[in-house]
């Protein structure tokens with residue numbers, strides 16, 4: 001139905017950043033196609049927090065409501081599918097889907113997010129977003145005064161203990177191997193009654209993702225309600241890189257203040273280009289990228 005059709009903008013990724021951009025572009029009378037493969041990073045978390053008007057809602061219900069509002073703008077079209085290749089350059093991009101369709105556009109926005117790399121610890125994947133948590137601002141309130149673990153070592157482990165001490169006074173640091181903390185850091189943690197456990201972790205015992213115990217290779221175990229972690233990540237889509245978009249040393253897509261990448265006509269928004277990871281941040285970035293895209297289109301045609 002849409003094949004070969006030409007759009008002002010194609011947005012790849014139709015989650016928080018992509019749909020926010022779509023709304024701004026719809027309100028700017030732009031012809032837009034949003035293509036989304038339906039795999040947002042927070043899908044497993046039961047409730048989203050720290051987003052005004054949406055606090056406590058499920059990720060799926062937020063997306064559903066957003067889509068309903070965005071698709072009321074008649075120039076916005078939504079396509080469920082995976083983009084696997086993009087060719088061309090500014091004013092003349094071609095976007096190819098995994099099922100063989102091709103769409104054309106003047107400007108491209110990648111709102112493709114990142115993929116967390118889940119470590120090979122039994123039970124970790126099941127607990128991810130439920131009781132294995134990445135962000136105290138998203139989930140700290142719900143585990144206030146609980147028996148909290150930090151999985152981390154060295155500077156990160158120390159800093160997370162300090163941070164989470166704001167939410168609970170019962171904290172254990174699991175270094176999963178020999179501690180890399182300085183004597184000073186270890187002493188500070190001890191002063192705050194934070195235990196350091198160096199044993200190697202075998203698995204997480206849980207019930208439907210709710211953590212019960214951390215089990216070690218020596219078969220001992222420690223009861224814990226939730227752990228905070230920092231996962232490694234990779235870009236959810238490597239197409240921006242194949243198009244020549246520069247990455248930062250940390251692995252995010254480099255952006256100008258306008259959200260444009262190092263390649264003219266290609267913009268990005270959301271988790272793929274920032275360390276600051278939040279639904280509200282992704283929405284703001286999508287809105288901003290869309291405004292700059294619209295401005296560029298006006299500049300080119302006026």
Ligand SMILES: Cc1cc2nc3c(=O)[nH]c(=O)nc-3n(C[C@H](O)[C@H](O)[C@H](O)COP(=O)(O)OP(=O)(O)OC[C@H]3O[C@@H](n4cnc5c(N)ncnc54)[C@H](O)[C@@H]3O)c2cc1C
Pocket residue numbers: 012013014015016017018035036037038039040041042043044045047048049050051081082083084111112113114116128129134138139236237269270271272277278279280282
């Ligand atoms: C477990 C977890 C819980 C979280 N909880 C909270 C919370 O409570 N509060 C909060 O503010 N933040 C929370 N966050 C952070 C928040 O979810 C992210 O900041 C937000 O999802 C980023 O939005 P995004 O649009 O950039 O990317 P995503 O939401 O990850 O969406 C990217 C979209 O792009 C699509 N896509 C990728 N590649 C392609 C392609 N090639 N073709 C088509 N589509 C593609 C994907 O399918 C996906 O739908 C949480 C994150 C995680 C991981």
